[in-house]
Amino acid sequence: MSGQDQASGLRKWANLQRQQQQTEDAVDIAAAEHVSEHTSSLLSPTVATVEETTILAPSRPKIPLIVVGLPGHGAAQVSKVKARLGQWSTQGRSWAGTPDDWDIRAVMAETADLAQLREQYSRWALWINSDADAFAAMYRTLRQLHERGGPRRLLALHEPNLPRQGLLDNLRGAAEYYLNMELLVLAR
Template identity: 75%
Template sequence: MSDQDQASGLRKWASLQRQQQEAEEGIDVAAAEHVPEPPLPPLTPEVALAEQPEAQAPPKPKIPLMVVGLPGSGAAQVSRVKARLGQWSSLGRNWAGEPDDWSIHIAMAETSDLAELCNQYNRWALWISSDADDFAAMYRTLRQLHERGGPRRLLALHEPHLPRQGLLDNLRGAAEYYLNMELLVLAR
């Protein structure tokens, strides 16, 4: 038999012996064993506040970002954009925050309600492929934005290792010179 079982058995036996003895003497066991609890002090405002459960902070609103230039739309494209933002965040770009801080929306430059979207959202980005052969497609996207009343300022969403010289500078220069658009290029 274990020590805990022996102790439990002894306590039961002692309690039973005490109850029998008190019953023989005519003592009310329940009343005799009842020990009144001391009254609780009145609640002060500080104690009342401390005892209330902490209110959950409302969730931080996500930053909307409209992205153009991606082939297609859907969860896979949103994941690509979040991965790119995560790369910048890991490089110490504080503005990128955490990828989940962003509400990514994929837009097509050909959409008929582009001007309405531009009025509704103020953060826009152009997805820039690292393939220089896609320069014409990226410029065409910028031209469509220009013609349809789209944003005049966009973040160049490119791979962190893509150098500023070459594709990024050429695209930025063409957007500024021919379309009066600002393409914000963030290169290392």
């Protein structure tokens, strides 16, 4: 797949995310106006104010993101992923939202129920290390995903200064050519 096709696909996905967010926001505002309109005459001003505040700031469900390739589990690994999503957000990539919008779930590529997870979750990412053995380890992870019925499309998560040329392009090309998998690389 050419770089232009990848960029086009990512723009479509980002636009869809933006449209869904706008629709959710419109529904939230309409619901808040409706409740405010009907409760303000029935409740005292103090209670109505609390009620409106609660309705205007509902907690949205977090977006699940399944991440494979993390070197271990725990809060430190999740923090790395959230930090990268936060960096993309500050770079103007609105689809990334805020780091707290995401429910990061680390999964091992060897997991027996990988095909079931693929059916249940649509957003997957591969954490790419930048050490000397990164290509071999990441390709092995992608191959395991392929063999166990994992996702065919993953977002490449990596350190911010990792250039596209080299590891990322080689890994993306190998995934596409040998495994028929799409690795979305967002490096500059």
